Structure formats: structure tokens, C-alpha cells
Amino acid sequence: MTTPRWEPRRLSAVAVELPEGVTPPGTRGRILLSALRLFAEYGFHGTSIRDLAGAAGINSATLYAHYPAKEHVLAELVLLGHTELHRRLQQALVEAPPGPAAQLAALVRAQVAAHADFPLLALVANAELHALSPERAAPALALREQSRELGLRVLRLGVAQGVFHVADPLLAATAIGSMGMQVAHWFGPDQPYTRDQVADTYAGYALQLAGAADVPAKKTARAPGATPAKKG
Template identity: 60%
Template sequence: MGAVLPEGVTPAGTRGRILKAGLELFAESGFAGASIRQIAGIVGINSATLYAHYPSKGHVLAALVRIGHEEMLARLTEAAAATRDDSAGRQLAALVRAHVLLHTDYPLLAVVTNSELHALAPELARTSLELREQCRRMLADVLELGVRTGEFSLDDPMLAVTAIGGLGVQVAQWFGPALHRTREQVADQYAQFALRMAGAHR
């Protein structure tokens, strides 16, 4: 299945396998629709054993959401760093490409990260919400830069941030081999869409 998690960030051993099983089930049935016993069943452990690794079902989701947001921030940060001295257009393209590729590479994680955040207790969600805001800020900065330099033309930059930021989210829901497009092709297309939305010239 597509239940893939970023290496490095993801814990090893049983903890990691619990996360992967949770990812699979939360993506398919939602947080409320997936049960601790189903998760344990996939991992091959008793449901009570799960509590030796995570203090509650909510903490499993929190860990996933956290990983998803951290990976997003990492990729966007990297993209920004790589284009720090480029034009606003190049910076925007890099951000959108990175965002889209995140969603083609970890589609289930993106789905869970985006649509199950509300199921999280406020305290468990806080960290992730902050990461999310940082990402948003990065996109907003680039758009504002472009507007300032005259490279972009936007009537309502804030709406543009939301619209462009929302592009990647959809990708996670349908990207797959049946699409007959590579991740790069999709990323390039969406980068073009973003540039056009920003009214970029040159």
C-alpha cells in the first residue's frame, strides 16, 4: 500500500510499525472510524501492547500529524534555501514543486495530516498547527516579495496564499500509477499553475 512514512523521522521497530498501521487505517477510515484493535491487528500485536508504545490512540495520530508537518516544513525550508537568491518566481516554483512532491511521495500521510487534525486534542495539535503556520508564512513571504518587486500581480495576496497553498492538498487524493504521470510532471504543472495564479511575468 501507500502507507509510507519519511525515513529518519519515523521511529524504528514496533513503534514504527504501529505508526504505519495507524497511517493506513486513519487514511482509509478516519480517526474515529479506525480502532485500536484494527491497528494492533495489522501490526500483529495484542491491542494492549500498543499502550506500551503510545499512551493513547490520539497520541498515535498526533505522532503521524507531527511527522507530516515536520516533513513538510523540512522540504519547504530546503526548497527555500536552494532558491534564496533567485527571483520570486523561481522561489515560488520551488516551494510549490516541493509541496506537490511531498504529497505525491506521502499521499496517505498528507491525507491524514490534513483531514484528521480536527480529531486531535488541542494540546496535541498545537505543535503541528505552529509548523503549519510557518509553512504558510513561507509561501506568503514569497508572494509578497513578488508583489513588491512587481514580478507578481495580485489583487488579494492573502487569498492567493490560500489558493496556491491548497493546490498540493488535492494531489494526495488522486496521485498514483493510474494517473500515468510522473511525480515530476505533476509538480512542474502545478508550479506553472501557481506562477500563473500569481500573475507572474517572465
């Protein structure tokens, strides 16, 4: 591919940006941001070196003064994405009020917020990871595993404490994680929700899904033990 064959469809008009403080200065930063946009829209294999250089406003040969190969650009993005998510999840846990319910809500909020704040990065980190060689994918995979375990631990603890009621915490964690992950695919300025609306709503969904005994009295909550409103 030399020039885009059709209008972007994979993601709508989302800001092309990276988390604070991680964009390299100068040309290397422009390469990385261009790659963020192009890899998200056309995929790693659907983006050529010349596409990438053109978007960054440089000659294709200049790329190799900053990265030894195209794959290294992807590797940097993938690692950045996984690092940012894991950092936010950890911070959310640290700052959360005590108790599994509050912690689960905090984790889901953080996950949704991360994917809504940087949908392009989340998309590339997840959907293009497979294009990396095993050794360059490994660091991201390790972070992903750690992130997954954060949620799983909270769910297991909540079940043990009788706060959650799920037969299988692993499956519940998977389901909850899936909700948030997918946010990167549709969140953008062309839809009616704010980042925090989605984050709060999804946190509520997660608690409901987990059968939390003490779902905070949001609009969506129902009275525990209430008689079925009835019927259809």
C-alpha cells in the first residue's frame, strides 16, 4: 500500500496521542505517533515503511536512524499500551477504598478510562500484538498477565468474603475484562457518552455481574430481595 485506499473505518476520528510523558521528543516521537495512527487503522502488515515515513514527514531511510526495523516501532507501542494499562490498574487499586466491591469498581473504571483515553493505543497494543516476534511480544504478555491477575485476585477475595456471588471467578474476571477491552473499539467523539459515564456505568455492570451484595445505590441498582417486578 502506498496511499490509503479508502477512508478510515476501523476507528473514527480519535485523537492521535500517547500517555503523558512517553512520547519521545523530535522525529522519533512523530514516527511513533504516525505509527499509532496507521497501525491502528490499517494494521502493522497493512502499513508500509514508506507510508509510515510519509506520515511522519520524513524519508523512509530516515526511519532507520531511529528504529532498527519496522517491528521495533510496533514493539514500542505495544509495550507502552500494556504498561499504561497496568500502571493505571495498580494505581486504581492503591487509591481505592478498602473492600473487594470498591476495588473491583476501581479496576473497571481504570480499565475503561485507559481504553477511552487512548483507544488507538489500546487497539494497537491488543490487535497488533500478534505481529510481533515472540521475544518482542513477551514483555507485553507478561504485563497483560499481571493485569489479569489483579482483577482475578479481587474477585476471588470478594467471593471468599461473601461480597461477590459467582461460581467461577476466572470466568467472571474474563467477562468483565472483555467489556472494558472492547471500549477501545467504539469509544470516540462521535458517540454520546463521556469517558466517565462509561467508566462508572461499566463499573456498576461489573458489580451486578459479580452479584455484589452491596451494589452502591445507583440508578441501575435494584433492591436486594425485592420481589420480581414481574413479567413478560
